[in-house]
Amino acid sequence: MSKKNLYLGAAYYPEVYYFETIDEDIEYMKKARLNVMRMGEFAWSVFEPQEGQYNFKWLKKVVDKLYQNGIYSILCTPSNTPPIWLTKKHPEILRRDDNGSYAVHGGRGHGCPNSPVFNSYVQKIVSKMAQYFKDHEAVIGWQIDNEIYPWLQGCHCDFCMKEFYKHLKKKYKTIDNLNKQMALRIWSIEYSAFDQIEYPKIKDWGSHPAFTTEYIDFQMRSNANFISRQADILRENGIKVPIGTDMMTFVSQDHYITNQNLDVVMINHYHSKENFYECAFWMDYMSRLKDRPFWNTETATTANGANSVNPSLYPIGYNYINTLIPFAFRGEMNLYWLFRAHYAGPELMHSSVITSQGKPVHVFDETVQAAQTLEKCQQFLTEFELDKAEFAMSFSSNAYNIFEGQKVVAGFHYTENIIKNCYYPLLKDGIAPSVHNPNNSLDGIKVLYSPFLISIEEGDFAARLIEWVNQGGIWIAGPLTDIRNRYYAKYRNSVFGFIEDLTGIQNIYQIPSTCLNNTIEFEDGILSKTTIWNDVFLTKPEHKVIARYNSPSPSIDQKAAIVGCKVGKGEIVVMGAMPEQERLLALIKTYLKKADCAPKLKTSSNVLAIKRRNGDKIGYCVIELFYEKGWVELDGQYLDVETSTKLSGVIEIEPYSFRCLEKID
Ligand SMILES: [Zn+2]
Structure with a gap:
């Protein structure tokens, strides 16, 4: 298989079904024309059921079987969900909120990014995993953790507070300078030592704005360092394929800083008809963070939800355009969350590619159509870069x-x-x-x-x-x-x-x-x-x-x-x-x-024409964002890459269309 492909796939949790559905799942993956699965992100309890007893065989079997069927794998480090033996043995690794209560086992993201004990366990499992899979040709990338950001302004444990003092010391040098810069004579807040500072939680008469911002910034950097350390561990243990971390569109976790020591920018998003245009904002932003195509690592086929589903609108064609939109912004991959819906658990109402009973969802055909469009436009989409922004x-x-x-x-x-x-x-x-x-x-x-x-x-x-x-x-x-x-x-x-x-x-x-x-x-x-x-x-x-x-x-x-x-x-x-x-x-x-900025192609207000360039050759990815009919006024003769038809003048754009146009005169 050529590894220059664009990738379409899903998050896949074969362990949740005790490996009973793999054959049926693969049958539908092939029908949907998916060529990559992302696995392992929450599977620590299956990888290491007891301390030091590692088991990656099951994952290798799945990776092998997928590969035999033309499907690549992305593997994830499971640091987002430490297992019960670890949280019982070391409850101090649990994230602590600003009221002093520890996270309860059974959610996610419950480990503290600054805990030395937690980091040592993460170090062990990540290096073992890397050593086990480093030479597997089916593995095309690694994802670290999952959707990390300073949830509720992050962890407030004793380790974090110690690190926070170091963060403040590094920036303010002396406590007197901090008192002065933050005007802490107001209300006699003044401190005489860094370690007197308390959690920046909401206090009577309000919290101090600078402490709040410092704390979010510190937690953001703690998360970024936690991710960066894992990238180093993966590389030290022989991983040579791209490494990233799948980030939400929440901004408190700086996307640039977090991606500094990573190879590929990963984005997760869940939009609906009401705010679909926001994808253009986020994808342009993510696509410019690195000189390398980003990966869209999560999106939904239709409605997203957890225990209940969100009552938003997903019209006919939504899954089609939502599947293709990352590629318009020079994305290289789009993954659905998730392939087969869970049968129980905290996210059982989220949409999927096939149902919990192993049947295609009502928009399955749109996935197939999107995959076909992608196959036809692949050469254009990989050869034509995003044009520089003026x-x-x-x-x-x-x-x-x-x-x-x-x-x-x-x-x-x-x-x-x-x-x-x-x-x-x-x-x-x-x-x-x-x-x-x-x-x-x-x-x-x-x-x-x-x-x-x-x-x-x-x-x-x-x-x-x-x-x-x-x-x-x-x-x-x-x-x-x-x-x-x-x-x-x-x-x-x-x-x-x-x-x-x-x-x-x-x-x-x-x-x-x-x-x-x-x-x-x-x-x-x-x-x-x-x-x-x-x-x-x-x-x-x-x-x-x-x-x-x-x-x-x-x-x-x-x-x-x-x-x-x-x-x-x-x-x-x-x-x-x-x-x-x-x-x-x-x-x-x-x-x-x-400033003499080059004029954009004229379009109706619902249509976006994204300029692409391959040397002297010009092209556009044209997408319709609002589920309305629209138009584009072409400035010459173009080839519609998918249909091989020649186009010129004003062309009509159907709701939720995705068109790749290459200029030919
Ligand atoms: Zn902490």
Whole structure:
């Protein structure tokens, strides 16, 4: 079998059925044209039923049998679910919540990432597993753990607290500096030693925002280190195929940092008709984290759920497009969770490829159709890379974690705002940006839009950003961007950390948009309401005031709300207020034009055309995201890769279509 394939498969738990259904399962895997199964992620109790008694034979038998039937395997380390003999012998390895209670055996993710004892048991089983399977040609990849993130802000055990003190010491150096940076003279919180600090749980009169954010960040890094150590163990024991960890779309676990020591970015997602467009956001983001195609390691054929199923809509064709969408963003794999539904247990109402009784689900044919489309488009999808992004939007775990500690405006939710209020209007207007993690390179980006990027002190982002602007980049910043330092506190000399120094624009008043009945007036006299926030600026003659406030307050009236300023060869546009969508789109388009960004293919608002490139050859993956009819206006003659038909002009796009188009003139 060629290993250059694109992969379509599922999570498979043959141990749950005591290996009784394997033949029947394989029959349906072949009917569904699946070519990979992911196994072992929760199987510690079967791999090591008693301490030191390892049994991987059963898994090898399944891997062999699948391979004989043309199906590859991805193996998982089982660290997410330590077995009962381990948790009884060492209850101290259990995750502890902020009230001091330990996790109860029977859930998942109940081990502490910082526990030395837990890590030693993980080390043993992972190295044994790696040694056992290292030369197996059917194994194409390894997944570490499962969906790790700081659940309930992570573990609060004594090991974690000790590590937390080290984390704080490394960052703040002295306790006096921590007291000062966090303003702990307020309420006499001041500490005289790091180890006096208590869990940042919700206290009477509220928790300290900086401690909350520090703790989430620390737990995120603890998880990332826990994963990274396992990657090292796998490699030290002979694993040469790609290693990753399947991450949810929850942002508290930074996707860039967690993937630093891994080979392949893995994403799990569960969307429905109502929010299917969000896949475009997450997949673009994940696809840019590494110079290697990502793996979509979990999604559902239809409804997802646990003990009960979520009552969302999955129209005809949903499974088809949801199966194919990762490949449009240069994904290399899509796996369903799960192949055969469980017959009992905590997730028995989740959808699957075949039922608990061994019968195909009602959307089984859509899986087959998707696999057939994939086979026909495989060459195009593997040879044509994602085109470099010229327009990008910032999206940051660090910003999410800061807003978790301090909402700034009551009810504000960072991710929801970024996706629903910032990304969605751009997508619907045909100018969907690429999604940029601040730790990623800015190479090739001409316009970067950074709404609500509360701190730019993230890794070396600020320095790279300034260099990029000086070299000609256009940075559209705000609202609420660059207003917190690396200690999650306000800057004291100016509201902005960097923007005022770079532009001379002074931020003189900061108020929520609900505070006064302010509107903003653009240069052409058009008025716009604002949402969330109003920053009021004092400008100089060299600044270009793009919009001014119309305000009942004489202190604010006619002062600047949106201002542009040349910086080096580039420009910074500071948005003190978020205008209505139409005005925002017009503003962004002005700068896309100014930066000479290549125009996108014209499409109806429900259709996304993702540009692909193979040397000089151009192509597009066209996907319909909203279950509506749509169109694409082609800029030349194209070949529909799946049907080998030639196309030009305006072509109709059916609901939930997936089309690969290669330009041929
Ligand atoms: Zn812990």
